[in-house]
Amino acid sequence: MFERFIEGPRRAVILAQEEAREHNHNWIGTEHMLLGLVREGESLAAEFLASIGVPAAEVRDQVERTLTRGTKTPSGHIPFTSAAKQVLEDADRESTELGMHHVGVEHLVLGLLCERDGIATRVLGSYGLDLEAVRKRVRKPAVSGSEFFGRFTDLARQALMEGQESARKLNHNHLGTEHILLGLFAVEGVAVTALHNLGISHDAVREQLLRTAGFGTKPPTGSIPFTVRAKKALEMALKDALTLGHNYIGTEHLLLGLMRESEGAGAQLLRGFAPQEQVRGEVIRLLAAPAPALAPVPEPPPVVVGREPEIQRIMQILMRKSRNNALLVGEEGTGRTSIVSGLAQRIAQGGVPAGLAEVRLRAVDATTAGDAVEDPDRTVLFLDDVRPGDADALRALGRGKPRVIAVTDPGTCAEFPDLAAHFQVVPVGEPTHDETVGILKQLRRDYEAHHQVTITDDALDAAVALSARHITDRVLPGKAVEVLDEAGARMRMTDGADRTVDARHIAELFADRGTGEPAVDDRSIWAMS
The missing domain is CATH 3.40.50.300 (P-loop containing nucleotide triphosphate hydrolases)
Structure with missing residues (x-):
């Protein structure tokens, strides 16, 4: 079921499990899924809810007032209720019916609204939301109106039109950041010059997109709607233009906006050809503007703990x-x-x-x-x-x-x-135990999203300690990352939508020593070696 879920909804599902555990509930219901959506106040989910008039902080307060805490913290896997499973299925169906090739947070919200009764539905309904209104909101670009698009140069508008044409030729029923990227190659401007200077071509990008997304099954008819990430990228393009002191939005700002929306398919495609900072640097160089002009939106910190x-x-x-x-x-x-x-x-x-x-x-x-x-x-x-x-x-x-x-x-x-x-x-030597744990903490979110699990702090500590003790032909932090990845993969193969990887699961990757009973906390042979 989760193959089409992108990072935002996957993260929300993981956080829903954390909410259930923190409330001492041995089930994951629709109420926990709604709390998972609003848990990270600056997430794409919270932004989408805010765009349809649902403030995250108020939602949490409303849900918390209806919940009673359990008496015992659950251990191990926490199952979904039948209603929560139905929400996930409805989200997948809503995405398909809207012509999308992925399930985003907006579809998860639609899935919650499909439920006839439940805490999450009642809370969302208290803001006057109904299913069809939100469906229209998902179809309609967040950035619309003559005032906004009046800022676009003729070349930028043409790039968006070419992007829509690229989506149509690929039988894609949505206009995503990947299609806008293809559209930028079709018009003259700073964006295409920067891309060509870095050795990035239209054909190479389109070929990579076909390998990852493929052709759709049915040609779209009429206007093709923007995806949520494409809308966000256009908003970021405006912010970049204002940051650079420009009162227009050109192809260069569209390219910068695509990279700012780093989880979008367009940015992911670009990262396969050149580092993000290299593309941004080339755009800024062509504009003859200093690189620090983009400082107000910081990049995520590099994984260099202790270095x-x-x-x-x-x-x-x-x-x-x-x-x-x-x-x-x-x-x-x-x-x-x-x-x-x-x-x-x-x-x-x-x-x-x-x-x-x-x-x-x-x-x-x-x-x-x-x-x-x-x-x-x-x-x-x-x-x-x-x-x-x-x-x-x-x-x-x-x-x-x-x-x-x-x-x-x-x-x-x-x-x-x-x-x-x-x-x-x-x-460059091996980092210390504490430094390696710090590196794993920086990587944890990526592995949680990929494997659809929650990884505890004691799992990170165990991955470092046991790999250092028993994997002698490799070094830290690489071998600890291998252990963490393997534990997530093993957990992902088991039944259930999401689980928690703790120290016990890390230890299970190590077989018994010798022929006798295993020593306490001494699982000695790496199972995959």
Whole structure:
């Protein structure tokens, strides 16, 4: 059932289980699902409810007044009530009938309204909502009216029309961020110039979209409605235009808006070709505006818990006059690449010394690293996972400009001691137990959404402790992430819509030692090795 659910509704279902557990209820009802939708006040679900006149805070208060707490906290899996299961089925059906290829939070709200009786239905009904009115709201773009679209340039309007035509040719009954992205390729402007400069083509994007979404089964008729994420992207385009001091919305703002709506299919497609900050940086460069102009909307923090010394060392190396290339040396799985990602985030957010403020990181491989760079003084090349066969290319890069950050393992580094003439080594060791737990906390939400589970703090601690003790051929944090992923996958295969992964489930991945009884808390052999 959950295959078509995107992150927002999946997250709401996970939070519904947390609400049931916190209320000591051994079932998940429609009331818990409504609480899950409004639990995160800045989520897309809360924004959608607010757009139809339902404030999240008031909803929670109303539901809480009708609930009584149980006497005992439930353990293990909490089942859905028959009404809650019906809501999920109705949400899937509403999405299909509206011609959507995914189930979003708006469809989950429609599913709740389909129920004839229940706490959630009564609370939503108290705001004067009815099923057909919300259906119309889902079909109708949030951004509408002559005043809003009057800000669009002719090229931006044409891009939206071309996006609708792309959706029609793919037999898609919705106009999503992915179709707007395709529309941007069809018109001249800053957006298509930036995309072409980064080597991103219309055909490559369309081919990738077909691999992920495919063709629809029935050609749409009439006007094709915007998806919720597409509407949000258009609103973000307006905000970007105002932030940049522009009183119009052009193709460049549409592209920036697509990337701001990071969970949309358009942004996901772009990330397959270039990092988000690289696309944004190219747009800003073409507009001749400083990158900090986009600072009011911060990026999510990079996963670099406990790596402050390494990041500081890399920045110091890059600011040197000579031997200003960094070689990160560590075993695979120690988070070498995430350190560079953390540096890229800091540069994008302006959290670096003035000497690095205008630097752009450009990811390349050894075969293309020697290509001409437009501005070598302001460019830093990043080569990930350098192998022995890349040594000659690395030597050539180290002798000139631009500066280079490369990542390799200790064995490769030892084979070529002469690299020290141009590169300064930055050792990357395993993080501590606490640092690894911090990294897993940063990753937890992604794995919860993927596996449709809740992951407890003690599960994270157990993943680090048991993997460190028993998986000797790999390193932290990589092996702890593997354990967490495997536990989520195993839980996902069991019956039930969502479950909780705790320390017990992590321990179950480790088989008994020897032929005797297992030692207490000592499951010694990694089940998948």
